Each structure stands twice: as C-alpha cells, then as structure tokens.
Amino acid sequence: MSDQPSVVAAVQQRGFFGGGDPKEMAPRTFHVPTMANSTAFVTDEGIVLVDCGVVQVGPHIHKHVREYTSEPLNTVVYTHGHVDHCMGLAPWLEEGRPRVVAHENVPARFERYLKTVGLQEHINRIQFGFEDMRWPTDYVFPDTTYRDSLELEIGGERFVLTHGKGETDDATFVWAADRGVLASGDFWISCVPNCGNPQKVQRYPEEWVVAFDKMIPLGAEVLLPGHGPAITGASEVKQALTDARGYLISIIDQTLEALNDGLPHDEIVARVKAPAEFADRPYLQPVYDRPEFIVRNLIRLHGGWWDGYPADLMPATLTEQAKEIASLAGGVGKLVARAREISDAALACHLAQWAVLADPSNKDAQACYRDLFKNRAADETSLMGRGIFMHAVREAKKALGE
Template sequence: MTATVEKPQAAEEEKEKPFLIVGTGTETVAPGLHILRGQGQSFVAETDVGLVVIDAGPGGSVTQGMIDALRQLSDAPLHALCFSHGHIGYNAGVPMWLAHAAARGDAPPRIIAHRNVPRRLARYGETMALQHRMAEIQFNRPPGFFDHRLATHPPTETFDDMLQIGSGERRIELRWAPSETDDAIALWSPAQRVLYGGAALIDSIPNIGTPFRTMRDTVRWADTLEALAALKPRKAVREFGATLEGEEQVQHVLLHTARALRWLRAEVVRLMNEGLNERDILARIRFPDELFAVDWMKPAYGDPGYIVRDIYRSENGWWDRNPTSLHPAAPEAIGRAVANAITDKRGVIAQACALAASKQWQLALHVIDLLATAEGEAPEIAEARSLKAEWLRERAREVPSYVSRNLYRVGADMIEQGTQARFGIR
C-alpha cells in the first residue's frame, strides 16, 4: 500500500524569495561613488568622462528601476557599462541601457568586460538549454522560467589586468579579480580608496564548488582577496551584503577569508595524501570555528563542503574509487536490478522509516534509495519514492545553504510530478 504523504505547512513549502535581487534604489558610499541595487549590488562611479556602471541588471522592471534610480543621482551621460563577471543574468539588461542612452541623444556607452567573458558567453551559447534547466533547479523556478530571462550580450571591448577610466581625482580603475569566475573584475577608486569587490567579495562563504557549475580555483580566490587587501581600501562594497567600513575592518574580512580558503586547501591536500577519497574527507573534516564561525563565512548560499569537493576534484579525476562505477550500467537498469535483488522490500522501508523517525534524514535517504531509484509503480517502489520526496523536504530544513535547500525541494517536487528523469535527477 502506498504511503500517504502530507504536504508541509504553507510557510514551510513556500518557495525561496528571489535570492539575487537585493532591492531598489541607491546608496552613496563616497562622493561620486554609489551602490546601485538590482541583481546584486551594482555600482556607479561619476568620473570626469561620464558615468561608469558595473552591471546592467537582469532586464525588465529591475533594470528599469536601476536606470530610474541612477537618474535621481546624476544627469551625466553614461560613459561605460562594465560586466562584474560573465554569469548569465547580471547583464541581460544591456539593451535597455543602450536604448536609454539613445533616447537621451547620448553616444552609445562602452561595454567593457574582462577578456575571458566572450569565451564564457560562447560556452553558454552552446549549452543554453542546459543552463536554463540548471537555473530552474538551482533557483526553484518552473520549466521555461528562464527561457527569456537569460539573454547574453557581448562586450564591445575587453581588457586583461587593469583598465583606467577618467583622470585626476575622479579616475577609477577596473582590475581583474578572478574569484567566482575567471573573468570577474573589481573597481578601485585610488583617490578615495574605495573598493567595489564584485563577485570576489560577498557576505557569506565564497561560492566555490557549487553543485551545478564548473570548478573554481580556491587558491586563486585567496590570491585575489590578498591583492585587493594590498590596495589598503578604506571602504569595500560587496556584491551582496553591507559595506565594510574602515581600513581595519576591510583588512580583517579580506585576509580572514583568504586564510580560511588556504586552510581548506591545505587540509584537503593533507587528507588526500593520507589516501582518503572524497566521501571519506567529507566525513572526516572539521571546520574550525575561529575560521568559519564568523558572519561573513556563513553558508548562506554556498557551503564549506562544496569547497572541499572542488579542491578534491581539482587534484583527482571523476572516479569515486569504487571499481563498480568505472563502467556502470544504465541508471534504470541498476535501480531495477537492486530492487529485484531485495526480497524483503517492506523490511527496507521499515528500516528507512525507523531512521526517519529518529530524524536521521540523510541516512534514511541512503536506505530508501535502494528502492526509490527503481522504475515502475509496484506498491513498495511507489511508496519508497513518496517517502523520499517527504524526507528530502525534511532534509532541506536542516541545511543553511540556499542552493542545497532548493536542490532538495526541487528533487522532491520532481519525484511527485514524475519529471525527475527529464532533469537527470534520481
């Protein structure tokens, strides 16, 4: 008999609010230097050649709100739009800014990015359907939600390490700041010693090792933070989170984060050299409070375990060290064979339910997967899938990472809708 799964309370089932949209309006951090809120915290610098804006926003009402807010600050022409990094969405609003400049009778602004951005955009163009599916899952949105929201627009010029715009006291520098991406940049005002850190500087643990993305270089991110600290900023604006005020605080946050990343690298390398595989390391490693129990290292989006996996995979291949997985059978065949091999299916379900009753959700999921990954509508198989969906939602309540919560919840939705195979979810 198939178990009845009660839906969680509405408040618990509520979808996450849009994570990347931080609000509207502006905030002046120094004369002529302003936060421009939209998708993350964009930035505006008033230079002697015109306005320089970091990130055009995702388009639609968000970008229009950014344009309107900017015009409450200044009537100067827009000199340049700059990509903080090449992730899709942050600059989908470029056409709206170009139309705004044209409507004012201004010259088209320069569209500036690091030289690695065009290569990234070309890769996204090749994999656009995949990018949309991954975004739907990661941000818990319905199928097709991103089909018209992730438009890409190439820059008109690129730079390598540093590009100066303007002159004198009002000049700014665009600096390569590889971190979340290899094409991220920061903005530096030498005269006022104000830093806009872009994707390199957020208010939670660095976003390394996210489950859906390519590997990111942990040590390079630490190098970037130390290079930004060497500028001796008096203020540092983060892409997400409150502005860091005072040279002492800026130094503390930047260098503390770099130190934590270097500790992770050293500890994972030590455990790899002992012969531990990825899962062994995840079970063994302990994250010291002095490095990770601070506000700006909280796992609000990423997670320290994600970083461990990225470091491990930077030195290892894809193999999980189980010879059975070298040349696996098809997933549906494996699920069917395992389920057929279990003669006491009720016993498996009972053991999984016992673990769930003691709130050991992760272990309950491991056990129920012996049946839940099989195809078909046999009573025990259908019940196992229903239980898995229920326990995925329970597991989601335990984890602080936005990404992990969404992956658990979307996985549960797909199981109940019978759509998990379309997304490769098991």
C-alpha cells in the same frame, strides 16, 4: 555545518540577496543593491557603472541611478559574465551606447552559454526553483577587454580593473583609487565564497586567495560587494577579506593533504572541516554555497572524475544497483520502512532514492522520497542544497500526481 545556528539563522533572515536600500556610499558613489548589486561612480566625464543587474532589475537600477544623477553613462564594467550582473543594460542603451569593458574570458563565457541554453535552464530550474526559467541569449558583448589588469582614466580619475579567478574564470574587481572604494564583484558575496557550486563549471578557490592578496593591501575604506551588504571602514574591510582568505586557505590545505594521502573522494569530503575560528562571522555562513562543495571543486580541479572506488569506474547504473539492493532487502517496501525509521538524514535519503529508482511507480516510495527530501531541505542552510532537495520534492509530487 555552522556551530553558530543563531548566526546562520540571522544571515538567512537577511537573505543571500539582501543588500539594503540604494544609497550614496561615498562622494559621487551610488550603490544599488538588488539580486546582484550595481554601483554608479559619477565622474566629470559621466558615469562608470560597475555591473548592471539581471535583465528584470535593469530598469530598477537605471531608475535609482537616474534619480541620483543625470550625467551620461560613460563606461560599464562587467565584473564577470554571470547573467545577474550583466544583462540589465537595455534602459541605458536607449540613452546611447556606452563603452563596455570586461575581462577577455567574458565573450568566451557568452559563447559557451549560447551552446548550452538547455543545460543552463535545467541548472537554474534546480538551483533557484525557477520552473519556467528562460535563459537569456541577447548578450551585449564587451567592446574593450583586458587580460591581467587595466587602468582607466575617466574624468581625471583612476579606475583600476584587476583580473582574478575565483567564482569564475572571467572575474574583475574594480578599485576606485581616488575614492578608496573597492567594487569586488563576486569576490565578496557576504557568505561562504561561491567556489563549490555542485552544478556549475570549475571554480578556483586557490586563485581566489591570490585575489584577496591583491585586494587587502589596497586599504579600501568601502567594499561594495557583488551580493549582500556593503562593508565600511578600512579595518572592517581588511578584517573581512583576511577572514575569508583564512577560511579558504584552511579548506584548501586540508583538501590537498587528504588528496596527497590518496583518499577516495567521499572520504576526503568527510575529513575536511570548515575552520571553527570563523564560525561566528556573519559573512562566512553557508547560506548559498557550502564548504563541502568547495572541497569537491578542489578534488575536481586537482584529480580526475573517478571517485576512488573500483566498482565506480565502469559501474552498473544506479537504477540497476537500486533494483538489486531492493531485491536483497526483501522489496521496495522494506527500503521505504527503513528510510522512515532511521534518524541519519543522509542515509535515509539514500534508502528513499534506492526505493524510487527500483520502482518509480511505487506510491509509498515516492511519498517517502518527497517527505524525506522536504525535511532535508528544511534543515539545509545553503540555497544550492535546498534547491536540489526541493527539485527532488517537485519530481516526487509530479510522480504522485500532486
């Protein structure tokens, strides 16, 4: 998607989760980058900890913060209820129970997770390739929640929590007003904003812009993000937030125009283009999510689930369609041969998928499916896209007994 393959390659090299080493980013402000980042603000009344990591890295974050300060933990803020941000409290709880603050939708998210454990494991198996993924259920619920904004005074300092919707409906960004430090949570993830994810619940690109409109005037000197590297310097922070705002607005405006033109969903996705003016920005590369997926989320938000094609309203199953297509083509072998022949990767993958659906026991079909999705994954910039393609490869390998 990007016109700047060297930029996207460099960002991929860094890795979506690569945020650097733990270090002091401002006086008494210690930042621990992990899979999801965590920040300890040390005050005269103890630590204000913004996010505490996934369960496996909780001890790592605790160890580094404890090497930096022996102050007690006063308050934990969850920037949202995703499990990579709020499951690492165990080593802290051994020291005592801190106040736990989050947006009022975080408990509802935990309740939803408890209803859908199998689904969450399935989704994350595909997205991250965690085959033996076990979804956590031992949430530490917040004891303090808020709706729009909440100002905490701790150790004589102001910490302003502001709610916005973006990646999630339960998000908070924290403004350490007296330090000029913005802990953004996942409103900043150092790549294309995660408001497209193909497997997860509704995301909110338009409200994300509203959150940027609130963050930009703060004039932060340091931005400590939910994922990826920190940004330092007021002009650098402002530039980055303003660019991402412009990126989302372009996709939103194009999508709304195509929706208002009454196009079917796939035509809308084909028409909307990621804005070229930001193609060279290292922090707007499609290494986790993709602009096409953001378009799909906007379609879902504003429209219904029907894709615009009448046969798809009450369709034959895809397996039934595939059997008919294979029969018309003259057999599964013809589909496989054509799939291996044509250069359009997306079309070739449809052919291979029809072949496997028409006859899952056909080894040539499974091998073709395996090979084509492996190639597709190798060419794919986004972790979410790669996750789905590599899941297909694993399924084909299982069918082949490999």
